[in-house]
Amino acid sequence: MSPKMPDQDQDFVADHLSANQPGSGVGRLGLAPADKPVLRLAGVERRYVQGERTLDVLRGAELEIRAGEIVALIAPSGAGKSTLLQLAGLLERPDGGEVFLSGRAAGKLDDAERTAIRRLEIGFVYQFHHLLPEFTALENVMLPQMIRGLDGKTASERAKELLSYMKLGERVGHRPSELSGGEQQRVAIARAVANAPRLLLADEPTGNLDPKTAHYVFDALSALVRASGLAALIATHNMDLAERMDRRITLEEGKVVEM
Numbered sequence: 353m354s355p356k357m358p359d360q361d362q363d364f365v366a367d368h369l370s371a372n373q374p375g376s377g378v379g380r381l382g383l384a385p386a387d388k389p390v391l392r393l394a395g396v397e398r399r400y401v402q403g404e405r406t407l408d409v410l411r412g413a414e415l416e417i418r419a420g421e422i423v424a425l426i427a428p429s430g431a432g433k434s435t436l437l438q439l440a441g442l443l444e445r446p447d448g449g450e451v452f453l454s455g456r457a458a459g460k461l462d463d464a465e466r467t468a469i470r471r472l473e474i475g476f477v478y479q480f481h482h483l484l485p486e487f488t489a490l491e492n493v494m495l496p497q498m499i500r501g502l503d504g505k506t507a508s509e510r511a512k513e514l515l516s517y518m519k520l521g522e523r524v525g526h527r528p529s530e531l532s533g534g535e536q537q538r539v540a541i542a543r544a545v546a547n548a549p550r551l552l553l554a555d556e557p558t559g560n561l562d563p564k565t566a567h568y569v570f571d572a573l574s575a576l577v578r579a580s581g582l583a584a585l586i587a588t589h590n591m592d593l594a595e596r597m598d599r600r601i602t603l604e605e606g607k608v609v610e611m
């Protein structure tokens with residue numbers, strides 16, 4: 353069964369996910385014109401130096417992802433997928449080139465500035481959910497919003513909306529250990545978009561799930577991306593899921609190649 357929502361619900365979620373919440377003191381940093389790609393990598397280089405040896409992982413990677421697009425990143429182990437996601441997510445700085453978020457050069461900003469942008473603009477989903485075990489599903493989705501400065505009531509309402517959108521309305525009071533793997537991952541997705549980011553980065557988000565559950569979780573993720581106008585870059589080895597995304601890219605000799 354697909355978690356597809358009725359149109360009015362999708363609109364409702366879209367309004368809430370893209371809301372800039374004026375006056376709440378938690379407005380975005382660096383809002384950029386809507387015609388800019390959400391993510392742009394321009395000539396991005398990344399190398400690791402270990403003793404005498406230098407490993408050039410990214411050698412001038414170029415990539416653009418626009419709002420509403422879901423892009424699959426498929427490449428052999430060691431090709432540089434995680435490196436690319438870390439750079440796109442401003443967790444690392446490129447050695448050359450630049451990472452633009454909504455048109456703003458962000459890759460080479462200092463740690464504090466990159467962290468501030470990351471908190472507002474980027475959501476992450478990993479292979480393992482990394483939910484806090486002592487907190488309920490609801491609290492896990494509330495937490496990033498409260499760290500951002502939202503009051504408990506607003507955070508709770510939004511968390512409930514997101515969890516019910518992920519078909520977890522009956523599970524909000526459960527702790528991660530009381531949820532199935534697919535449910536845990538859907539909570540992790542709700543948490544990743546809790547602060548209405550523009551970009552969702554996912555590293556094997558269904559890698560730990562059986563094929564049927566993987567499709568169900570992907571359905572939920574893609575419905576959310578479409579409804580909210582997020583841009584998503586999803587590293588996966590699952591070719592069935594990759595086929596269902598808008599574009600597929602790979603890494604060859606440190607460059608991004610469309611498949």
Ligand SMILES: Nc1ncnc2c1ncn2[C@@H]1O[C@H](COP(=O)(O)OP(=O)(O)OP(=O)(O)O)[C@@H](O)[C@H]1O
Pocket residue numbers: 400401402407409427428429430431432433434435436
């Ligand atoms: N911090 C680091 N220091 C040195 N080498 C690194 C570091 N991080 C990654 N590498 C190397 O860079 C290359 C790319 O690694 P990366 O983790 O980006 O690949 P990947 O495509 O994500 O692989 P996998 O699918 O196995 O996760 C690998 O050869 C890896 O050993």
